[in-house]
Amino acid sequence: MTTIPGPIDPPTRLLMGPGPISAYPSVLRAMSAPLVGQYDPFMTTAMAQTQELYRGVWSTANDATLLVDGTSRAGIEAALVSLIRPGDRVLVPVFGRFGHLLAEIAERAMAEVHTIGTAWGQVFTPSAIEEAIERVRPAVLAIVQGDTSTTMNQPLDELGAICAKHGVLFYTDATATLGGNAFEADEWGLDAATAGLQKCLGGPSGSAPITLSDRAVALVQSRKKIEAGIREPGDPSAPDFVRSNYFDLGMILDYWGPRRLNHHTEATSMLYGARECARVLLLEGRDAVIERHRIAGSAMLAGVEALGLAVFGDVAHKMNNVVAVEIPEGVPGDAARAALLEDFGIEIGTSFGPLHGRVWRIGTMGYNARKDAVLTTLAALEAVLARFGAVVPTGGGVEAAAGVYAGAA
Numbered sequence: 001m002t003t004i005p006g007p008i009d010p011p012t013r014l015l016m017g018p019g020p021i022s023a024y025p026s027v028l029r030a031m032s033a034p035l036v037g038q039y040d041p042f043m044t045t046a047m048a049q050t051q052e053l054y055r056g057v058w059s060t061a062n063d064a065t066l067l068v069d070g071t072s073r074a075g076i077e078a079a080l081v082s083l084i085r086p087g088d089r090v091l092v093p094v095f096g097r098f099g100h101l102l103a104e105i106a107e108r109a110m111a112e113v114h115t116i117g118t119a120w121g122q123v124f125t126p127s128a129i130e131e132a133i134e135r136v137r138p139a140v141l142a143i144v145q146g147d148t149s150t151t152m153n154q155p156l157d158e159l160g161a162i163c164a165k166h167g168v169l170f171y172t173d174a175t176a177t178l179g180g181n182a183f184e185a186d187e188w189g190l191d192a193a194t195a196g197l198q199k200c201l202g203g204p205s206g207s208a209p210i211t212l213s214d215r216a217v218a219l220v221q222s223r224k225k226i227e228a229g230i231r232e233p234g235d236p237s238a239p240d241f242v243r244s245n246y247f248d249l250g251m252i253l254d255y256w257g258p259r260r261l262n263h264h265t266e267a268t269s270m271l272y273g274a275r276e277c278a279r280v281l282l283l284e285g286r287d288a289v290i291e292r293h294r295i296a297g298s299a300m301l302a303g304v305e306a307l308g309l310a311v312f313g314d315v316a317h318k319m320n321n322v323v324a325v326e327i328p329e330g331v332p333g334d335a336a337r338a339a340l341l342e343d344f345g346i347e348i349g350t351s352f353g354p355l356h357g358r359v360w361r362i363g364t365m366g367y368n369a370r371k372d373a374v375l376t377t378l379a380a381l382e383a384v385l386a387r388f389g390a391v392v393p394t395g396g397g398v399e400a401a402a403g404v405y406a407g408a409a
């Protein structure tokens with residue numbers, strides 16, 4: 001017989017890893033609001049409001065600013081399968097795990113994928129990317145802004161002009177960065193950008209904000225294939241149609257646009273959550289939120305350094321919202337993380353690939369880019385490090401982080 005578990009009742013956690021992080025309470029409240037029908041005027045109004053709010057978050061005038069239902073990866077996949085024609089050359093500069101993900105998705109979209117690499121912990125110079133563009137002559141440049149696996153934040157501000165000069169479409173994955181680091185979709189010349197809610201935007205995973213330039217919209221609309229049953233006379237049927245139905249951005253745009261084409265059923269509770277993430281961000285002010293992330297990140301950095309932990313990578317290019325620290329010699333990384341979780345209710349992150357077992361990743365983002373969250377984490381980390389035999393200066397991490405906050409006040 002099936003044993004019926006009790007209702008969901010999660011333990012109290014302070015999520016200080018590289019994401020997901022604890023959501024803003026108001027986002028969770030918004031997500032428990034009653035459902036309405038998908039064409040209820042309330043719903044279509046909420047969709048339009050969400051589009052306008054995300055124009056503010058992305059810093060864009062792009063009409064095609066919307067949500068893809070699914071986690072960040074859904075946004076990436078929608079962008080790449082809709083923008084890449086089979087056989088297109090795509091350039092992916094890889095500086096961590098998520099660059100590999102872009103290359104993988106582009107390959108599945110039948111692109112001829114070219115990658116360039118740099119050591120984990122570094123970023124690319126604009127000239128290295130331009131040199132590769134001149135050599136490869138890609139149709140699309142696909143690059144991660146903040147690669148969470150290494151904590152590095154790739155500067156994008158000069159890449160739009162380079163792409164425009166060479167007639168290349170410019171896409172970025174801003175999942176880890178949006179809301180906590182500078183992002184200027186229009187000023188930087190982005191054609192497409194995607195994100196998720198579970199990092200600096202302070203929501204749960206499950207909705208992927210996306211914005212597309214007019215040039216990108218023209219391309220995806222030219223490859224749209226409207227499915228039988230809802231297709232109308234005169235609807236286009238391009239021979240090189242997008243090979244995914246769910247991620248055909250042309251159809252998704254027609255669902256979000258005046259035609260209100262019945263593609264998927266918009267995930268209502270996720271829409272409410274995504275709308276609230278953008279609403280609280282813009283209420284606080286985009287620059288103020290980025291500054292809050294910068295201060296929290298600087299405080300955490302000062303704190304871990306004061307605890308004697310070595311910071312991984314080129315700190316000058318670190319994202320505001322996450323830091324990677326080398327696990328001290330002799331400290332069992334997984335056991336120490338488990339102790340933080342079990343005894344303090346605090347989660348920090350492990351790592352992937354070449355960094356696995358070598359570094360922990362500690363996040364300060366969204367709702368948790370807060371002084372009390374930073375100081376509590378440092379105090380607990382100090383206790384756990386000491387328990388596992390590391391030599392740590394008493395109170396040093398908290399004091400250093402508090403000093404950063406005092407300096408910023």
Ligand SMILES: Cc1ncc(COP(=O)(O)O)c(C=O)c1O
Nearest residue numbers: 071072073098148175176196205
């Ligand atoms: C930079 C980046 N891109 C993509 C993803 C994939 O996101 P998701 O797990 O929401 O699909 C992540 C997840 O951590 C990420 O950090």
